Amino acid sequence: MSDPVLSVRNLNIDYIGAETNFHAVKNVSFDIAPGEFFGLAGESGCGKSTIAFAVSRLHRPPALIRTGSEILVSGRDVLGLNDADLRKFRWREVAMVFQSAMNSLNPVLTIEAQFYDVLRAHGPISRAEARARATELLKLVDIAPERLDNYPHQCSGGMRQRIVIAICLALNPKLLIMDEPTTALDVVVQREILQRIDVLRKRLGFSVLFITHDLGLMVQVSDRIGIMLEGELVEVNDAQTIYRHPQHPYTQRLWASMPKLHGEQTRREPVL
């Protein structure tokens, strides 16, 4: 097996408070292989976004990573990067689509200008070259090049979401992190976006860290899945095992609490 793209070892993260600290991520370790689609699921507040921010080195105080924690991207120590290395690392090694990404575009810039900013930050590029590259990237997410001249508010939520993903792919990152990228979208648009990502990662070879609380969706698209409970990673398995033979009682309870589309509707109780 080839070396992992992402390797997380003994990750411990606290939120520092005035009186007490909150231990949000507890001794978490996992790997993501090249080209792998890895899902991270778990209940609200279990620490998923906290891990995503740490991996992309976007965590800020009061979040504090304990010494002894290790995050390696393609073998390089992410936590030890200096500012200059960090600039090269962002977008090129790891790109992140945030929770509520469709609101993360700059409202006063055209779509073209936002591509230009990312592309230019990583080496000299002419306007014309940037436009050509942006056109190519939009094609990957099935958006017409005319949209380059639009402002974000002229695009629907689903389009904005796809544009953010295209920008994230601009510098061929090795790892794409998507934190609840489709919660605000209808299931048809959600499926379109995730199927496209699935095709793209197979074509371009990048890995994906996909965060959602929709286990059914996660099984459809992920190769392996990690289940988190209150800061701990309690089960990591391939998607079919998580679905058909969940090992941890908590994973089993998660499935049992999901409402069904058809058939008899019995009252279901929350997991915890």
Added chain:
Amino acid sequence: MSDAILTLDNVTKVFGRADKPVYAARAVSFALHPGRTLALVGESGSGKTTAARLIMREYTPDEGQLLFRGVPLGKGDARALRNYRSSVQMVFQDPFASLNPTHTIRYHLERPLKLHQKGLTSAQRQAAIVELLERVKLDPKLIMPKFPHELSGGQRQRISIARALAVNPQVIVADEPTSMLDVSVRQGILNLLNDMKAELKLALLYITHDIATARYVADDIMVMYAGQIVEWGAVNKVLDDPQHPYTRLLLSAVPDPDRRFDDVRFADELGRVEEIRTLSARPQPETAQAGENHFYRPFPAV
């Protein structure tokens, strides 16, 4: 069926320039009944939030009208309007925007209690806050002194739900109240809404992208596309025997762990999406009936 508490009668709302109008609501009619939940599902951008904002009177209809207990609204009766405002509460789609970052969670819940339940002593208010937080599965001691930014997305959403429940409303419009919540917390909230509906005879409009939860909580359902309600009726009839192609498309896209995304069958479905979208967007004033309490807009023949 019981009498409607709130009715939208042929409401149309148009945005944009006259030469390029966007019909966010096109002759939309429906009614909310005490003790019943009506689900509203549909494409992003189809007009679901617009319907909610029309009910909240943030938008006025370009055509058609709203009726509260059978009486048309907006005839300048200040008392009726005040009564309407305290009876109809909304839970918003975006918990980030709806909480004030400079105030604690205690403050967010205390304020509506002070405004709408003036008789309460400070100790009673305190007890009410604790009860509300426990209802939405948060630890009152831990959460009350916190500020919104110290909570996860899901925790914040639970606060806005608790806040809407604080004033004992008769109608709740919930715009994707659980879209950021995980299954188990979602379950607690849905059970809570179900219980409140039954115990307090609440009328609920539940806007969602999650059709399985709509099935779970709703009595009736409407499917919206491009400002039109394209199919509506009893929730089990619409979901088990969908008539409109957009309803069918929506149901086929519901996450299903038994179908991997690389499944070849998906390719055909994807090929038809644009065609279904184009045809569903056409105005269709006619109504067809599929059965008792099950209606749809006839789809143009291809």
